[in-house]
Amino acid sequence: MKIYRFDEIDSTNDFMKRNEELEDFSLAIAEKQIKGRGRFGKKWYSEEGGAWFTFSLKEDKNIREENGKITLLAGKAVEEYLSENINMDFKIKWPNDVYINNKKICGILTEKRDDFFIIGIGVNVNIEVFGEFEKTAESLYRLTGEKYNIEKIIFGIIDRFKIIYNRFLKGEWKIILNEINEKNYLENKEISVLKGSEEIKGKVLKINSKGWLVLEKEDKNEIEIDSGEIRF
Ligand code: BTN
Numbered sequence: 057m058k059i060y061r062f063d064e065i066d067s068t069n070d071f072m073k074r075n076e077e078l079e080d081f082s083l084a085i086a087e088k089q090i091k092g093r094g095r096f097g098k099k100w101y102s103e104e105g106g107a108w109f110t111f112s113l114k115e116d117k118n119i120r121e122e123n124g125k126i127t128l129l130a131g132k133a134v135e136e137y138l139s140e141n142i143n144m145d146f147k148i149k150w151p152n153d154v155y156i157n158n159k160k161i162c163g164i165l166t167e168k169r170d171d172f173f174i175i176g177i178g179v180n181v182n183i184e185v186f187g188e189f190e191k192t193a194e195s196l197y198r199l200t201g202e203k204y205n206i207e208k209i210i211f212g213i214i215d216r217f218k219i220i221y222n223r224f225l226k227g228e229w230k231i232i233l234n235e236i237n238e239k240n241y242l243e244n245k246e247i248s249v250l251k252g253s254e255e256i257k258g259k260v261l262k263i264n265s266k267g268w269l270v271l272e273k274e275d276k277n278e279i280e281i282d283s284g285e286i287r288f
Pocket of ligand 1: 100107
């Protein structure tokens, strides 16, 4: 595993996308990102104190992998690691977050470069104040009053991801999906999903075998959604 450590960088995802020596499970870690990015080009809080990292994953041509499923597997890795090490009820929020107490503790940004997935994970570890993100973000420090070893968390999450990904390669997607649905933050919530200019409203039923979100609309018809921005 090739590891790149930075005191400061634009974004670990951007570094990995321009990295000329990309291998399977190359890892970039930054103490601070100047242009930390979330989905839809949103800014990601990236001051010192967080686990800001990106790893590469070589696509396996024999199985159907999509960004969406890979992101869910990564979300499950984070949820499992945190639940096991900090005894609290962490949840997976489709498609790319981990939540605790209705606040975001982790965001995941999966991108593609050639035949590699570029999996960027941000975990709010030792952060004391979030500034403009105060209302929506949470950190492990604020939850527990403890400061954590950030690299230990990063390597712990990657080890978890490898275990889950191997299960996925062995054909265990259905079982993993059940486990993800047991931790589905959105279950039974009334939400709307923004897809381009379209807004779809409904009650969340589950994540289906494609890794898509299934909603029950007001007219009781079900609709499955491949991606989008969630609103409450
Ligand atoms: C989101 O919530 O929309 C995804 C946030 C992803 C943040 C991580 S931090 C490490 C990596 N580098 C980035 O610029 N983004 C991801």
